[in-house]
Structures are given as structure tokens and as C-alpha cells.
Amino acid sequence: MKTKWAKPTKFSAFLKKHRVGTDSSLLPEHVSASDPVAVLVHSWLLWESSSEQAATAMAKLSEQRVDFNELRVSLPHEVAGIIGKRYPRVEERLHGIRRTLHDLFLRRHELSFEYLGDKGKRDVKAEIESLDGITPFVSARLLRITFDVHAMPADDQLSALLHEHDVIDEPVDPEDLAGWLGTAVKADEAVGAIAAMQAAVDAAWDEGTMTRLVRKHRPLRVVEVVEVVEPVAAEEPEAEAAEPAEAPANKTAAKTAAKSTTRKTPAAKTAAKKSPAKKAAAKKAPAKKTAAKASGKKTATGKTAKKATGRTTTAKSSGTRRKAVGRTTKRSTSSKRS
Numbered sequence: 001m002k003t004k005w006a007k008p009t010k011f012s013a014f015l016k017k018h019r020v021g022t023d024s025s026l027l028p029e030h031v032s033a034s035d036p037v038a039v040l041v042h043s044w045l046l047w048e049s050s051s052e053q054a055a056t057a058m059a060k061l062s063e064q065r066v067d068f069n070e071l072r073v074s075l076p077h078e079v080a081g082i083i084g085k086r087y088p089r090v091e092e093r094l095h096g097i098r099r100t101l102h103d104l105f106l107r108r109h110e111l112s113f114e115y116l117g118d119k120g121k122r123d124v125k126a127e128i129e130s131l132d133g134i135t136p137f138v139s140a141r142l143l144r145i146t147f148d149v150h151a152m153p154a155d156d157q158l159s160a161l162l163h164e165h166d167v168i169d170e171p172v173d174p175e176d177l178a179g180w181l182g183t184a185v186k187a188d189e190a191v192g193a194i195a196a197m198q199a200a201v202d203a204a205w206d207e208g209t210m211t212r213l214v215r216k217h218r219p220l221r222v223v224e225v226v227e228v229v230e231p232v233a234a235e236e237p238e239a240e241a242a243e244p245a246e247a248p249a250n251k252t253a254a255k256t257a258a259k260s261t262t263r264k265t266p267a268a269k270t271a272a273k274k275s276p277a278k279k280a281a282a283k284k285a286p287a288k289k290t291a292a293k294a295s296g297k298k299t300a301t302g303k304t305a306k307k308a309t310g311r312t313t314t315a316k317s318s319g320t321r322r323k324a325v326g327r328t329t330k331r332s333t334s335s336k337r338s
Contacts, residue, residue: 003176003180004169005168005169005170005172006167006168006169006180006184007166007167007168007169008184010165010166010167011162011167011184014162014165014167014196014200015192015193015196015197017200018196018197018199018200018203019192019195019196019199020195020196020199026141026145026191026194026195026198027039027042027145028042028051028054028055028058028059030058030059030062031058033145033146034146036113036142036146036147037068037101037104037111037112037113038068039141039142039145039146040100040101040104040138040142041058041061041068041071041097041101042054042058043137043138043141043142043153044093044096044097044100044138045057045058045083045093046137046141046198047093047096047135047137047138047155048088048089048093048137048155048156048157049087049088049089050201050202050205050206050210051198051202052202052205053087053088053205056083057083057084057087060082060083060084061079061082061083064082066079066082068101068111069101069105069111071097071098071101072098072101072102072105072111074098076090076091076094076095076098079094079097080094088214095133096133096134096135096138099132099133100131100132100133100134100138102132103131103132103133104131113146116128116147121147121148121149124143124147124149125143125147125149125151128142128143128147135155135174136153136154136155136174136175136178137153137154137155137174137178138153139151140152140153140154140178141153141194144190144191144194150182150187150190151178151182151190152178152181152182152185152190152193152194153178153194154174154175154177154178154181155174156171156174156217157201157204157210157213157214158174158177158197158201159171159172159173159174159177159217160210160213160214160216160217161200161201161204161209161210161213162177163217164209164213171217181193
């Protein structure tokens with residue numbers, strides 16, 4: 001695996017400088033390579049720290065009689081009180097231990113790797129690397145020490161140290177670095193190479209160089225951890241507190257909406273007023289009534305006129321009759337005289 005940022009020649013010189021011997025143990029005295037769960041926990045404690053810090057933390061857990069199942073169900077701040085709250089990246093480390101142990105427990109309902117005994121190396125590697133929360137450093141150490149699978153552990157502090165010694169051009173992701181180390185180191189030389197790199201890291205911790213490198217290269221990753229882990233619990237109360245604050249706004253909005261519906265707008269008021277056409281129609285209605293009254297009066301006068309004319313005609317006719325009667329009587333009397 002060729003990469004532009006790696007320098008194999010300088011890496012070989014780096015290993016020769018920090019070589020400690022292949023027979024040196026990669027584990028403290030109270031951790032056995034035949035106990036994969038113990039190797040898993042120790043590898044987690046060794047991740048991004050020194051061998052001395054990891055050995056001291058394992059001793060404290062043993063003194064407090066904290067077994068691995070209790071470590072699985074304990075809260076991170078409770079374990080931090082045992083190993084020390086100033087332990088490097090303590091919260092991220094303890095969260096990772098808990099997640100990995102819990103995932104292992106869910107697979108067979110026990111904290112054991114015995115179910116991997118009849119599987120091949122590829123299956124074992126895939127099974128361990130798929131554990132929840134596990135890092136390339138932890139999985140590689142567990143595979144190399146316990147299951148004899150070729151793998152090279154790498155973390156951020158090793159990447160920064162190799163960059164400091166000009167082995168790589170820039171600090172790279174631990175997963176990419178572990179992949180390159182797996183090709184740069186032969187399988188039969190892996191244990192010696194792992195011991196040499198860990199010795200270089202321990203020397204950098206003792207000299208104070210690692211503290212400087214951690215401050216120089218880690219801040220971006222610390223921000224990422226804060227964004228992923230802490231705000232999840234911190235934002236929920238804020239969201240819950242924000243909900244009651246929105247309720248009054250909704251109520252006021254509802255009240256204003258109700259008022260706006262009940263109150264008449266100027267357009268509605270003008271519409272509610274009688275239009276000129278309606279006013280004209282209303283004014284015409286009395287005129288019709290007066291016309292009707294006037295027509296009624298006319299009909300009444302017509303009737304009276306008819307009555308009057310009737311009376312006059314009868315009076316005339318009676319007068320003519322009287323005249324005729326008078327004439328006839330005069331004629332009759334004159335005839336008699338003759």
C-alpha cells in the first residue's frame with residue numbers, strides 16, 4: 001500500500017531507534033493474553049494514553065473489585081471516580097468501553113469471545129471490528145495479541161508522533177495509518193513493531209513531548225466529540241423549555257385571529273352600510289305608497305262623482321217628467337173647457 005504521505009525508510013529507522021525486544025510483554029502483569037475481555041479493556045485504557053497510565057487504571061479497577069460486567073452497566077462518571085477524572089479523554093474512553101462491552105454481551109448474552117473459537121481469521125477480524133464504538137487501535141491490539149491476526153494499532157497520538165519524527169508528512173486518520181502500518185510491517189515482526197511504537201509513545205509522555213503534541217493536534221477532535229456526545233443531552237431540556245414559550249405566542253395569535261374575525265373591517269363596515277341603490281330603492285318605496293294612496297283617493301272621488309252625476313240625471317229626469325205632467329194636465333184642462 002503506497003501512500004504519498006508515508007516515508008517507509010524513515011519509519012524503519014524510527015522502529016530501530018525505539019526497539020525494546022520482541023520478548024517484552026505488551027500487557028501488564030495482572031492482564032493475561034488468554035483473557036480477550038481483559039485485553040479489550042486494557043487496550044481501551046491504553047488508547048490515547050501511556051502504558052503506565054493504563055496499568056495504574058487496571059490496578060485500581062482490580063482493587064475496587066470491579067468486574068467487566070459491572071463495568072458494562074456502570075455509568076461513565078462512576079468509573080471516572082475510580083481511575084481518575086483527569087485521565088486522558090476519560091469520558092470518550094469510558095463511553096467507548098461501555099458501548100463495546102454491551103454490544104459483546106448482546107451477541108451471546110455473556111461477556112465472552114468463546115463463540116469465535118471455531119471461526120477463521122477473516123471472520124474473527126470482521127466480528128471484532130464490527131463491535132459498537134471500537135477504535136482501530138483497540139481492535140488491532142486485541143486481534144494481534146489474543147487471536148494472532150495480523151493487525152497494527154494506531155491512534156491520534158501515534159499519528160502526531162510519527163509526524164513529529166518526519167515519518168509521515170502530516171497527521172492522518174488512525175484508520176488510514178493502521179492500514180498503512182499493516183502493509184509496512186510483516187506479520188512475524190508485528191509484535192516487535194507494536195512494542196517499539198508503544199515505547200516511543202511512552203518516552204514522549206515522560207519527556208512532555210506528547211502533552212505538547214496533544215494540545216497541538218487534538219483540539220479539532222475534541223470539538224467533534226463535544227458536538228456528538230454532549231449536546232444530545234443538553235439540547236433536549238432547551239427544546240422542552242422552548243415549547244411552553246411558544247404556547248403564549250400561539251394563544252395570542254389565536255386571540256388576534258379571533259378578534260380579527262369578529263371585528264368588522266372598514267370594508268365590511270362600508271359594505272354593511274346601505275348602498276346608494278338600496279337607499280334609492282328605500283326612497284322609492286314611500287313614493288309607491290303615496291301613489292297608491294293617491295290612486296285610492298282618485299277612485300273614491302270617481303265614485304262620488306258617479307253618484308253625483310247619477311243624482312243629477314235622476315233629478316233632471318224627474319223635472320222633465322214633472323214638466324210633461326204639467327203640460328198634459330194643462331192640455332187636458334183646455335180640452336175640457338172647449
